[in-house]
Amino acid sequence: MSARLSVITIVYNNVKDIERTVLSVLNQTYTNVEYILIDGGSSDGTVDLLKRYENRFSVLLSESDKGIYDAMNKGLALATGDYVLFMNSGDEIYANDTVTKVFATAEGADIYYGETEMYSEAWVSLGQRRHQAPQKFSWKSFQYGMSISHQAIYIKRSITSPYNLNYRYSADIDWIINAAKKAKHIVNTHQYVAKYLVGGVSKQKHMDSLKERFKIFNHHYGFLPNLLNHAVIALNLATYFIRHRRTND
Secondary structure, eight states, X not given: OOOOEEEEEEESSOTTTHXXXXXXXXXXXXXXXXXXXXXXXXXXXXXHHHHTTGGGOSEEEEOOOSSHXXXXXXXXXXXXXXXXXXXXXXXXXXXXXXXXXXXXXXXXOSEEEEEEEEEOTTOOEEEEOXXXXXXXXXXXXXXXXXXXXXXXXXXXXXXXXXXXXXXSSOHHHHHHHHHHHHOSOEEEEEEEEEEEESOSHHHHTHHHHHHHHHHHHHHHHOHHHHHHHHHHHHHHHHHHHHHHHHHHO
């Protein structure tokens, strides 16, 4: 019997992008999918659009919430699948056969992960993320930056926990690390699994997000190692931009 996947999408006032996300889930060739939509009480027509597909959702919940991670916790609490995947408004599962291919790479993993392709607001490809997914992933892999995007990781629901609402911008990093600490079998699918719309709260509040990430990494890795790791991050970032500038010249 195939594993059941709970896909959770949260959305608030994003009528422009939500349908693209919804269709990327509903059009999957993998059939054992539970689709949960959590809307934050949108007033721009998002809910009306979602209601067109309501009979194909497992859950459609529209009510006010206390922010992104509160909404994600609502979705997580409603999920019944063996695995969970967060595919937020504006993002997409990479192709119609992606979920099928992910679960075909290995049987019974605790975590499956892959690469992410970045897209602009005009939905033009910007290529691969600067942080490529590591060949092997563990809870220590985020020491030098978030190397796997939230949309590109399938986690066994039994090893997940609620998002820590003390974090406003980067609770997803803490959530993934906590799950990875419990994981015994982590599989790199060696494929693109998600399309990510550049932007979001963490980009809009970039400095606040970076400060919060530093706090999260302190918690998991220790202050001194984290300080040294950030020196490496800064060096890698400078090297990346120098190379990128030379390529464009």
